[in-house]
Each structure stands twice: as C-alpha cells, then as structure tokens.
Amino acid sequence: MKTIKLSATDSTNSFLKDLAQNSTLENFTTVVTQNQIKGRGQQQNKWVSEPHKNLTFSIFISFTDLKVVQKKYLNFAISLAIYDVLFANNLPKPSIKWPNDILSANKKICGILIENTFSGDRIKNSFVGIGININQETFPAYLNNATSLKLETGLEYDLDLLLKAILDEIKKNIKRLTSQNFNLLEEKYLDVLYKKNIPTMFKNSKDEIFMGMISGISDFGKLQVQLEDDVIKEFGLKEISFL
Template identity: 35%
Template sequence: MGNITAKFINILQSNTILGLFVGQNIITLQQVPSTNEYLKDKLSNSTPLAEGTVIMAVHQFAGRGQKGTSWHSEPGKNLTFSLLLTPTFLNPKHQFSLTVAISLAIAQWLESLLHTAIKVKWPNDIYIGDKKIGGILIENILKGKVWKSAVVGIGINVNQVDFPETFQEHSIAIKQILHKDSNIGELLPDLCKYIEREYFELKNGGFEGQLAMYKQYLYRLGEVHPFLIDGVSVAGVLCGVTAAGRLMIDFNGHVVDFDIKEVAFSVKPN
C-alpha cells in the first residue's frame, strides 16, 4: 500500500485545476473513516474553507451511501472524495435540484470517458447496465431558512475489480470497461470540470432543463419493474420524477409519486 499511497498523494498535491473553483483546493488524506464526516467536522469547528474545496481520501474505510448503506473501497484504487458547495442561491426546499446537477455531471463525465450508456438509479446511484459504478451522498447544512452549505460525497469505482461477496454481482468499475488502470489524479480534475459546469447551470436558473435531462438518465425508465412498497413487491412502470425529487410510478394508468423512504427497487414481482 505504501507505494500506491505515495504515488496517489504526489499526483493530487501537484495537481492544479486552472480556471476552476471546484477542486482548486484539494486536501488529501491518507486514511479517514468518511470524507463527508471529516468535512462536516471541519465546518462545525468553524474552519474557513473555500467553496469548491475537495477532501480526497486515499483510503476511506467507512464510507456511506443513501439509507445508511456502506461504500467499500480498496486503498488507492477509487475516487472517494467530498466537495464543499454553498448553494445559498437556492431555497432549502429545492435540495433535490443539487442532486440532479451532481448526478448529471457524473453521468455525463462517465459517458465521455467510457463511451457507454450511463444511468442514474433514483435518486443518486450511478449505473452501467444493472451494475453500480458510483454513488452520491449529499448532506445539507441549513441556517434558518438559508441553505448554508452542502457536503457532496462522491464515490466512483475506478481500478477496484474485487468487491465483497454481497456487492460483487452488482458492482462494476472503470477498469472493467477500459480494460486498463486509470490515473485517479488525472480523473479528478476532469470530473470537477463537469461538476462546476452543472453547478453554474443550476445557479443560472437551468434546473428545468437539468431535470428533463435527469429523467432521460433514469434507470428503468419506461420499463415494467417490481417495486417494494410497504413490504410488498408490486409491478409498475417508472415514468419520471417530480421537481421535488419524488419517484413517479404508473400502476395500470394510475400514477403515484413516492419519497425515498416509501419505495425501493425490488428483485422480482410478488
């Protein structure tokens, strides 16, 4: 691990992303339980950090996803980082708009890199086919009615091809598409460009167009698929998502929208 770690850190420390604010300041940690937790601790201790600061981990050993799921990452093999944004231009009730912007940025970046179809499994897992290649966890910090800051955690499988048994069948990495190792220090600035572009698009009032594009990226869009609702598997057609981030499912002509706590993708219909 020593050589991998040293190479990883040297690449990132020497990297300067000219003209960008996202990723201009990169703090690289050799080992940390969670980059999101590290960044939130920094903010709670009133540490002054510029918007766009990236906390990058060589080894993140307790990463989290939506609904408390775990993110498993081998040291030095994947992109595991958290990004600080201050979307004070948005009303806190529009938090899903940031999820849309970040999801689009990652999906479009991966498409340009891999030249293959990318899907977003609602609300913010990134898929190739039926396999997960990445995930996002956004944790928002509010001050009264103002959206003070957002800690955007991102994990992308890059060079790791061996996953824990429970994840192996449904996980995929960039290496398995390109059939070669990728330089993580070179991938990060390119991804930051896409994130910055979509963030500015959101800031400039482009959410409506972003939402329309996000819908086109939806995993299982227009397909009959089983969904788990109140412990029961029910077949329906995923037909979209609302501006508030609720998943829309058509059950024989009756469209119902669900919050993330109310529905889940099921393996098979009842």
C-alpha cells in the same frame, strides 16, 4: 478551489463537516483520500472501497439563494456531472438510478451522499460525498452488483485526471443550478434515468410487489411511478425498491 489529500480517513464527508465547523472553507473545497475506512452511503449503508484503486472524495459547496424546495436540482446537477464524465470515459450502458446512483447496465459503479445545512427556507451549504469504483477488479461476494470503470472497459485510469474532470463538470453544473437553469438539468436527468418508461416490478415498504413505470420526479424529489391503472403514485427514498 482547494484540494486536501489524505492518505486515510474514516469518512471524507465527516472530515469536511468537522473542518467547516472550525474554519471558513473556500467554495468547492475538496477532500480526497486513498483509503476511506468507514465510507457512508444512502440510508446508513456503507461504501466499501479498495485503497488506492478508486475515487473517494467530498466537496463543500456553499449557496446564497438555493431554496430547500429546489434541492432536487442539486441532486440532478451532481449526478449528471459524474454521469457525463464516466460516459466520456467509455462506460457502457450508463444510467442514473434514482436518486443518484450511477450504473453500468444494472451494476453500480458510483454512490453519492449529499448532506445539507439550512438557513430558513434556503440551503446554506452542501457536503457532497462521492465514491466511484475506478480500477478495482474484485469485490466482496455480498456486493454482487458492483462494478468498476476498469472492469467495464478493460482500461486503467489516472485517478487525479478523473477527479479533475469530475470537479470541473460539477462546477459547470452548479453554475447552471445557481443560474436557475432547472429545466435543462431536469430534462438531462430524466433522459438518462434508469428504467424510465419501462414496465418494472417494484416492492414497497410493506413488501408488497407491484408493476409500474417510472414517469418522473416530483417537485419534492420523490419518484413518480405510473401504476397499471394509470394512476401516478409518488414514493420517497425508503418507500420503494426494485424487485
């Protein structure tokens, strides 16, 4: 497994994708930077990270037989790997907020961006961008729901050791994925899913407010919410948010 360390870059995902276009990458090639200048998150959001304090990295993963319709299990595998490492490092009240944010109580500590390339009905490669707040102690005012491992535990962490632990765990979960151990991944994911089976207020894309309970994830990776009339409705990424 090759690791490329950069002092600074705009985006580790963009760097890794450019690298893949011009060379043949070893599986699990990882690009990590001390200073990510233009980090990207879901839905064109920015990922803001103080230099030298956090983990910002991307992993190249190639597949031979992972179908596009199975991509939700890739999401489960990656987010669970990070969850497990943060849990092992004493993160209090951890959970996974659909689809793949890691929270401590209701504060965000990690964001994940997975960008795939396809060949027919199969996923050929994945570029997995990960940002984890580790030793950062202050955040911009507009990031009022952000936290870090140090803020939550009071401890200082070795970034290299944490990165190694996360990469090892991701490799374990990718092995489960390629062995088609889908039930285990889904069971573990649903067990730590934020607000699952808890009555919660939501807002849809039309700004309509409603009450429901998260009940699961559909075959196509959509969030399943049981409404007050017991009907289960499915929502895509841009179709629902917590109120």
